[in-house]
Amino acid sequence: MNSPALEAHVDLSAVAHNVEILRSHTTAQVMVVVKADGYGHGAAQVARAALAAGATELGVATIDEALAVRRDGVGAPILAWMHSRGSDFAGAIDADVQIGVSSPRQLDAVVAAARVARRPAAVTVKIDTGLARNGVAPAEWDQLAAGLAKAVAEQSIVLRGAMTHLVRGDEPRHPENDLQAQRFDEAVADLIRVGARPQVQHISNSAATLMRPDLARDLVRPGIAVYGRSPAPDRGDFGLRPVMTLSAEVLSLKKIKAGQGVSYSHTWVAPRDTTVALLPAGYADGVPRLMSGRLRVQINGRGFPGVGRVCMDQMVVDVGPDGGGVAEGDRAILFGTGAGGGPTALDWAEAIGSIDYEIVSGIRGRTVRTYSAEPVGTSDTGSRSTQGIGAP
Incomplete structure (x- = not known):
């Protein structure tokens, strides 16, 4: 699937x-x-x-x-x-x-x-x-x-x-x-x-x-x-496991020259020749606009920074001059369990002065929820089901 x-x-x-x-x-x-x-x-x-x-x-x-x-x-x-x-x-x-x-x-x-x-x-x-x-x-x-x-x-x-x-x-x-x-x-x-x-x-x-x-x-x-979020992060995670992983498909890759601005108002300008990846996630889907320039995503186990403004429908990630080994169709982890140093909902919350309750409960729009009885990557793929966020 x-x-x-x-x-x-x-x-x-x-x-x-x-x-x-x-x-x-x-x-x-x-x-x-x-x-x-x-x-x-x-x-x-x-x-x-x-x-x-x-x-x-x-x-x-x-x-x-x-x-x-x-x-x-x-x-x-x-x-x-x-x-x-x-x-x-x-x-x-x-x-x-x-x-x-x-x-x-x-x-x-x-x-x-x-x-x-x-x-x-x-x-x-x-x-x-x-x-x-x-x-x-x-x-x-x-x-x-x-x-x-x-x-x-x-x-x-x-x-x-x-x-x-x-x-x-x-x-x-x-x-x-x-x-x-x-x-x-x-x-x-x-x-x-x-x-x-x-x-x-x-x-x-x-x-x-x-x-x-x-x-x-x-x-x-x-x-x-x-839901696996610590109610007192300063005291540890109590052995809880985060339940939600938000990820997006890499829709396209684009090589840009040094000096090229990215996204609205060109709030980020490429300091060198580089490659940017487009992700279909924006503030209408629950990615706060305040995360502009503060996001890091994980693709194929590597971390990459979000650049430019988060838009209503999309965001852009700098994957580096050599493309970072990223291909169209790869998945970018926006937040999840934090495994391998990946981003978490708490990272988002701390970046914008909020709490992770707001982050996970705010995911909406075109995001599709999927379910499994075992973590992603286990052998039990038959338990996976799908539901749109807006479904009754």
Whole structure:
């Protein structure tokens, strides 16, 4: 099978490996976060690989994301925690999607939907313990706790869980983590006192799962670590394996003379006679324009610099006066595992002052995702499948 011109290859064996690493750091069950279409890797494909490796539940941001996973045939417990006024609570109840609740108004809407459906909604209360993002505001806590108790008593809801998000999970010894855990435990004690005991509790993100096992409750909720990216790069990779490799076909080679400018505005001018290679990857595909002049790619095991501006559809690489042994049809690794000194998503992030979460979740456009159950280059080519990034 020929590789697409621009390919994001997803190694599902790496997903399984990373879930096993996470499980080895905790005694809690693992809820794998597959929001944003599995951080750009494919939510359903990652979900199935993670569940097969021992994860027990899934987390997403929106109900629409949860329903998409359901439509792809994944039946595991799944929680969605960010909602608008138009969110489909009735659809969530019908599809057995757990609903995160962050305000009395949301609870009222969920209860109303449950009454119409004539079946209880599975609810997780999201508690703001200091992040000041979504989650129940402290000023509304007493009202919501009372509302949850009433809804439990009348069997409009089942209180499946209580959760919070850490502010400084990637700083394991920061006192804010302990303060948030204390606030969370106090809030759960409030719920128990009013007769609304949650079935499960969860605090830990990827960083806390790996570095603060004492913060684990019934579940941990890793995201980025599932995809092989370290939640604390300054502390190492924890044995995680990057899941996505972004590569592009060399479309053409062109010899140019010293003094020739390349790409828009000629921001790079060849200092010597050289050869440039054209790659079909641009900012419409998720290669940040800010990477102009900062990229390095790997072709046939050798590193080459990107030159000139990254355009909407394409970019140019200097392969040197002798052509670097590069031929049309060769593949350029834009980022991947870092094997052999190759580029990584973290390299991109550090080059533009971002984080690798943004890099991998931002791959889009004409990029085609492919999947295998083993790393690229192994003998198991029969497991490979293909899906466009924009596919439903």
